[in-house]
Structure formats: structure tokens, C-alpha cells
Amino acid sequence: MPDGPPPALPTWARLAQPLPLLAAVALFLLWAGSAGGYFPHVWYAGGIFLSAVILVALLGWRGLFGGISRPTAVALLALAGFTVWSYLSIGWADVQGDAWDGAGQTALYLIVFTLFALWRVPVSGALALLGTFALGVALLGFLTIVAAGRAEDAGGYFIRGRFIDPIGYVNGDAALFVLAFWPALFLASRRELPTYLRPLFLAAAGVLLQLALLPQSRGAVFAFPLVLLVYLALVPGRVRTAVFALPVGLVLAAVYPRLLDLGDNRSGADLAAGSSSVAKTMAVSAALLVAVGAGLALVDRRVDFSAPVRRIAERA
Numbered sequence: 001m002p003d004g005p006p007p008a009l010p011t012w013a014r015l016a017q018p019l020p021l022l023a024a025v026a027l028f029l030l031w032a033g034s035a036g037g038y039f040p041h042v043w044y045a046g047g048i049f050l051s052a053v054i055l056v057a058l059l060g061w062r063g064l065f066g067g068i069s070r071p072t073a074v075a076l077l078a079l080a081g082f083t084v085w086s087y088l089s090i091g092w093a094d095v096q097g098d099a100w101d102g103a104g105q106t107a108l109y110l111i112v113f114t115l116f117a118l119w120r121v122p123v124s125g126a127l128a129l130l131g132t133f134a135l136g137v138a139l140l141g142f143l144t145i146v147a148a149g150r151a152e153d154a155g156g157y158f159i160r161g162r163f164i165d166p167i168g169y170v171n172g173d174a175a176l177f178v179l180a181f182w183p184a185l186f187l188a189s190r191r192e193l194p195t196y197l198r199p200l201f202l203a204a205a206g207v208l209l210q211l212a213l214l215p216q217s218r219g220a221v222f223a224f225p226l227v228l229l230v231y232l233a234l235v236p237g238r239v240r241t242a243v244f245a246l247p248v249g250l251v252l253a254a255v256y257p258r259l260l261d262l263g264d265n266r267s268g269a270d271l272a273a274g275s276s277s278v279a280k281t282m283a284v285s286a287a288l289l290v291a292v293g294a295g296l297a298l299v300d301r302r303v304d305f306s307a308p309v310r311r312i313a314e315r316a
Contacts, residue, residue, distance in 0.1 A: 018125040020057045024050060024115055025129050029136040032176055036167040040101055047108040054115055072117050083110045127193065130183040131201065137180035138204040140166060141211040142282060149276030153268030157275065161263035163214035174217035178224060181208040182231060188293060189237065189244040195301055199293030203286040206248045210282055213252070213259050240300065247292045251285045 027046050031037030037046060068076075086103035093099035121129075144165045148157040157165045167173045187193055188201035212220055232238045258281055262274040 018121055018128060020053050020119055021116060021121060021125070021129050022132065023053050024112065025133050025136075028133065029140065032137060033140055033166045036169070036172050036176070038168070040104070043108055044104065047104070047111060050108075050111045050115060054111065057115075057119065068118060076114065076117060079110050079113055083107050127187065127190075131187050131197070134180045134184035134187065134201065134208070135204050137176060138184065138207045138211075141177055142207055142279070145211070145214070145275050145282070146279045149272055149279045151268075151272050151275075154272035154275050155268035158263075158271055161266065161271075162216045163211075163262075170215035171217045171219050173215040174212050174220035177208045177212035178220055178227075181205055181212065182227075184208055185241070185245055185248065186235065189241045191240075191300060195294075195297045198297040199290040202244060202248065202293030202296075203289040205245075206251050206289045207282050207286050209248060209252050210255065210259055210278075210285070213256060214262065214278070216260070216263055244293070244296060247289060247296075251289060255281050255285060 027049060031042065031046060034042050037043045083103070083106045086099075086106040090096050090099040090103060144157070145163070148154040148163075148165070151157070157163060159170065162170045164170055164173060167176055184201045184205035188198050188205055190198070193201075212224075232241065235241055259278060262271070262278055
């Protein structure tokens, strides 16, 4: 997002300021529930919608575009150049239809990047967008496993005992849930958020981590510890982050045998019964994390250590 303070806005404009990006996040959640937006008729329609969003934003809030930093400008120009190259490659591609689809997807990435890179939004708006995405994915995943538990034959939700919905691909499912896990954990550990919201994000983080385990993705298993190390190294307040991550990890350690046992079921009826049990486990663990998160948030609000103590703890 652009650097520099946003321009002075009337009240109605400030209230409507996050709407273009919120519309994009809503589209991402819609794609997540539609096989990840894999099929061309889905992402083509989304690209047209986002183009319309940018056009409306330009006409309505022209002053909120601008203030672009040099790294952002370089990234935009590089992605735009790659998009042009992708369209040019149609001319020598062996399968021009596939090349056309690939170029269209690249153009869609450029549209999304342009909207989020150039649109001014306050920090509170950015946190709201992250929170909407994290809670939306957690709710989508939980409702999907609930639907599998209510089905007479849940075989369509699994492949060889590995959970594949809503994306339809085990690695894609795990990536979706882990992608939403990080902002959920981040928001749960932030003092800037209202105390009543932080327990919800901690519960969402717990549900997302459990959902990420159901597809049994080897890629996620190997990548997650590396990303966790990078997260703890780069995110400010790593001690607070570690404290809020601890109950999520403990809950996962307590329930993961039941999550993995679900994959041992082979019949559709057994998968349905197992999914129902897993959904109940997630609901109970979410309620527990809400209670623990509320306690941690209240303590975090009232207890403040000195700067030297915080430095020593973070180095440790």
C-alpha cells in the first residue's frame, strides 16, 4: 500500500475508504469456496469485477490513488512487463488456448496487485481486511467439514482419506488454511485490537491449523516450520506472538491424533461420521481458545514490562 499520510477526507469518504479492497477480499473468499477460482469462467468474471472496482474507485476517490514508492513502482512495471510478455507468447505457443488462459491469469494478478498497491487505506482498515479474510476462511473451512459430517456419503469431500474441499486439491486446501492462519495469529496477539476481538482470532487460528492438517499435505508439513521461524524473526513483539501461539499449538497437539484418524476411514459413511466428530472437536477447541484468548488479552492489556526486559525476552 502507498506510503505517506492519506489526504483529508470527508466523513462519508473515510467510512467508504476500505470498500474497494473489502470487495476484493470478498471476491477472494468467493473464489476460495469455488474450487479456488480455478475454472476460467470463475476467474474471468472476477477479473472483470475487479477492473470495475478500480474504475469506480478512480472516479469516486481519485485522490486516494498515488504516493507510490519506488519499490512499488518497480514491482508494478515488472509485473506489467511480464503480463505483456505473456500475451505476446500466445503467438508462438504450441497450445494457444492454454497460453491465452495463462496470460489472462497474469493480467488478473496485475489487476489485484495494482488495486492493493496503489489504494490508500489506514492501518485500521488494513487490519480489518486481514481479519475479514482470516475469519472468512476459517468459517468456510469449518462449514465445509460440518457439511461433510452431515452427508450420507462424504466420499466426495476426500481423496484417499485426505480432505480436499473447498479447493478440490489437497495441497491447495492446506495452503489456503495456512495462508489465513498467519493473519489470524497476528491479530490475536496485537494490543492495538479491541480486547473482545482477539479471542475470536485466536480461535480462528486454532481452527485453521486443524483444518490445514486434514489434507495431510507434505508440502505444508515441511514449509510450515520454516515460515514460523521467519514469522517469529520478522514480526514485532515476538514474545507476545509466541505466548499467543502456545495455546494453539497445545490444542493441536491434543487433537491431532483424531484429525489424522479421519484419513484412515475409507467408506463414505465412515468419513461422514469421522467428519462430524472432527467438527465437534474443532468447535470445542475453538470455545476453549476463546476462553484462553480472553484471559491472555486481559493480562496483556494490564501488564507491561520495561523495555530492557522486553529486549532480553525477545533476544532469548
